[in-house]
Amino acid sequence: MAATGRQRVRRNLREVNELTNGPTKLNNILSGGPAPPVQVRGITAAGIELADGLIMPSACVFLDGHVFLWDVPSSLWSGWGKERFELFEVVVPKPEILILGTGKGVSHPPASIRMYLNSIGIQLDIMDTICAR
Structure with a gap:
């Protein structure tokens, strides 16, 4: 039996306990709130x-x-x-930007991934994730 999009997404994610009971709406972190x-x-x-x-x-969202x-x-x-990004089609609210860390150096994804994310309204930003310690 073929899995639906939601079933595939559930297999790719595992929720970690909520860390705080803080706000869950969009926050402007530059506003001092x-x-x-x-x-x-x-x-x-x-x-x-x-x-x-x-x-x-490991990798997390x-x-x-x-x-x-x-x-x-x-x-x-x-x-x-x-299929690695389909979860962003079903989450609410949908993120406007996805910041993706690629390890010690910046490595751009295949054009097909960037085009797919753009097609569902998500901008992709790539950055390195060099170990700080």
């Missing part, structure tokens, strides 16, 4: 370190005050297809 509910302190050899000290050991581990291929861009 309340801090976002989940903040990244830095990138370490162990993973993504959150402001509260929790280490996320930060969305609406929640953190989800993201099941992605270990090789950059090999095995990355549209």
